[in-house]
Amino acid sequence: MGSIIKNKYLILRRITQFTILFLYFAAQYWGWKILEGNLSFSKFFDIIPLADPYAVLQMIFAGAVIATDVIIGVLIVLLIYGLIGGRAYCSWVCPVNLITDLAAWVRRKTHHEKDNLINVQKVKKFRYFFMVVLLLVSAAVGAAAFEFINPIGFFTRGVAFGIGFGWVWLLVIFIFDTFVLKNGWCGHICPVGATYSLIGAKSIIRVYHDKDKCTNCGECLMICPENQVLSPIINKKSDYISGIECTNCGRCVEVCNDNALKFTLRYIIKQKGEENEKSNIN
Numbered sequence: 001m002g003s004i005i006k007n008k009y010l011i012l013r014r015i016t017q018f019t020i021l022f023l024y025f026a027a028q029y030w031g032w033k034i035l036e037g038n039l040s041f042s043k044f045f046d047i048i049p050l051a052d053p054y055a056v057l058q059m060i061f062a063g064a065v066i067a068t069d070v071i072i073g074v075l076i077v078l079l080i081y082g083l084i085g086g087r088a089y090c091s092w093v094c095p096v097n098l099i100t101d102l103a104a105w106v107r108r109k110t111h112h113e114k115d116n117l118i119n120v121q122k123v124k125k126f127r128y129f130f131m132v133v134l135l136l137v138s139a140a141v142g143a144a145a146f147e148f149i150n151p152i153g154f155f156t157r158g159v160a161f162g163i164g165f166g167w168v169w170l171l172v173i174f175i176f177d178t179f180v181l182k183n184g185w186c187g188h189i190c191p192v193g194a195t196y197s198l199i200g201a202k203s204i205i206r207v208y209h210d211k212d213k214c215t216n217c218g219e220c221l222m223i224c225p226e227n228q229v230l231s232p233i234i235n236k237k238s239d240y241i242s243g244i245e246c247t248n249c250g251r252c253v254e255v256c257n258d259n260a261l262k263f264t265l266r267y268i269i270k271q272k273g274e275e276n277e278k279s280n281i282n
């Protein structure tokens with residue numbers, strides 16, 4: 001029971017990810033109308049459209065005319081992640097996260113977390129560069145370029161339609177993350193994750209670090225898939241994790257035995273903190 005409570009965010013994330021996959025499967029095979037389509041474009045209860053902003057952006061660059069419900073779907077997704085969830089799509093929705101988290105777990109269990117065949121510093125911003133390049137390629141070829149190699153689409157289609165070449169690509173990503181580069185795909189390549197980082201840059205839900213409680217054990221830094229967002233703050237200051245690449249996965253909160261990390265609402269709590277500071281000064 002203790003470990004369930006301790007890993008509550010991990011368990012909730014897995015439930016969310018598998019439920020979404022199951023609903024796509026159920027729509028395909030039993031005609032359920034709860035969630036139809038795929039992670040590029042879905043319909044929720046046959047009414048509410050949901051569209052992936054990066055997929056639509058590629059279509060715009062490719063010269064496609066975008067249907068009204070797709071535009072509404074993008075706006076809904078922008079509202080959800082831009083205002084509230086930040087980059088939560090990557091840790092709570094995307095099925096590829098199951099594979100990349102597994103690779104990270106294998107790395108930890110085999111004690112080679114830091115062994116990389118590629119210099120991390122040299123690929124720090126590669127995902128943003130790749131995101132732009134693929135938009136330009138989409139414009140050049142007149143088609144959504146990333147969709148030809150998009151593992152998210154392969155995964156959802158694989159679940160709905162069965163085994164195909166896509167699983168080989170997913171295996172390649174697992175091997176890449178395990179043996180070549182830590183958090184390689186999601187942390188350095190995926191343009192969808194890069195897009196959600198930008199969309200969620202000012203979102204409300206954030207992890208807060210309390211320096212007074214921190215014992216500098218390093219557990220959070222070890223588990224975080226994007227630990228560059230933690231390193232400027234951990235044991236240095238009490239503040240929000242404002243790094244846009246944080247996926248709000250909650251793993252840092254779960255592994256912290258000192259309760260130095262917790263989820264909070266950025267602007268509301270910040271205002272309160274500033275008010276308290278002012279009253280202390282007065």
Ligand code: SF4
Pocket residue numbers: 089090091094095096097100152185186187190191192193194
């Ligand atoms: S970075 Fe890309 S593949 Fe990874 S979880 Fe996010 S959207 Fe999915």
Ligand code: SF4
Pocket residue numbers: 207223224225226227229230241245246247248249250251252253
């Ligand atoms: S800072 Fe915490 S919530 Fe954000 S990505 Fe890292 S482990 Fe996940």
